[in-house]
Amino acid sequence: MSKNYEEEIRNMVSDILEIPAEKLTPDADFFRDLNIDSLKAIEIVAAFEKKYRIIIPEQDIPKIRNLRQVVEYTAPLKKETHI
Amino acid sequence: MRWDKAKIQSVLPHREPFLFIDEVIEVEGTERIVAATYLREEASYFKGHFPGNPVMPGVLIIEAMAQASVILFSLDRPEVAAGHPDYYLGKVKSEFLAPAYPGDKLIVESRKVKFLDNAAITETVVKVDERVIAKANLIFSIQKK
Numbered sequence: 001m002s003k004n005y006e007e008e009i010r011n012m013v014s015d016i017l018e019i020p021a022e023k024l025t026p027d028a029d030f031f032r033d034l035n036i037d038s039l040k041a042i043e044i045v046a047a048f049e050k051k052y053r054i055i056i057p058e059q060d061i062p063k064i065r066n067l068r069q070v071v072e073y074t075a076p077l078k079k080e081t082h083i
Numbered sequence: 084m085r086w087d088k089a090k091i092q093s094v095l096p097h098r099e100p101f102l103f104i105d106e107v108i109e110v111e112g113t114e115r116i117v118a119a120t121y122l123r124e125e126a127s128y129f130k131g132h133f134p135g136n137p138v139m140p141g142v143l144i145i146e147a148m149a150q151a152s153v154i155l156f157s158l159d160r161p162e163v164a165a166g167h168p169d170y171y172l173g174k175v176k177s178e179f180l181a182p183a184y185p186g187d188k189l190i191v192e193s194r195k196v197k198f199l200d201n202a203a204i205t206e207t208v209v210k211v212d213e214r215v216i217a218k219a220n221l222i223f224s225i226q227k228k
Contacts, residue, residue: 039173046204
């Protein structure tokens with residue numbers, strides 16, 4: 001997994017949450033540590049879907065709780081769209 | 084398929100004088116709806132906004148966009164809407180391009196961006212006589228009772 005992609009994801013989430021990128025550690029829990037609510041969560045999901053032309057099923061959203069999981073979840077989907 | 088006031092009120096909790104959708108004139112599955120709002124000269128907000136120079140307040144145009152978006156949400160998530168949840172507008176990115184006056188007919192178009200059971204995003208456009216007078220991206224939450 002490329003560092004560039006991780007950085008891209010970090011910056012994107014940081015912009016939406018309006019928090020400094022350095023606070024977004026790979027394992028910081030979105031809900032417990034960063035206080036993300038349903039509005040921020042849907043904003044992040046919609047931004048990913050638009051940028052990478054992927055669909056994130058609703059039932060998967062609660063399972064993606066930190067930056068590491070976002071990268072792990074979205075990287076394969078992103079790859080598929082380029083085949 | 085047109086919706087009259089009764090059908091609109093079966094979905095929206097809003098009532099006069101804070102109901103800003105008079106009819107739904109077009110439904111495109113669960114992706115897009117087009118609604119209409121008639122700006123009546125006797126509406127109370129025109130009396131104070133502004134005396135002698137009545138203009139529809141921009142926040143009420145956003146309210147019309149939000150109400151149209153709730154109707155669209157109810158088409159996409161009928162099982163959630165059936166529980167008559169509370170809808171809370173959370174974030175608005177808007178642009179106003181021209182004023183709306185008494186007598187105007189607002190055409191309010193709402194398009195789905197992303198809907199979940201507890202949150203929704205729509206892109207909305209308001210037109211008067213085919214001219215776009217306002218645009219907004221709305222994010223709202225849905226709280227089950």
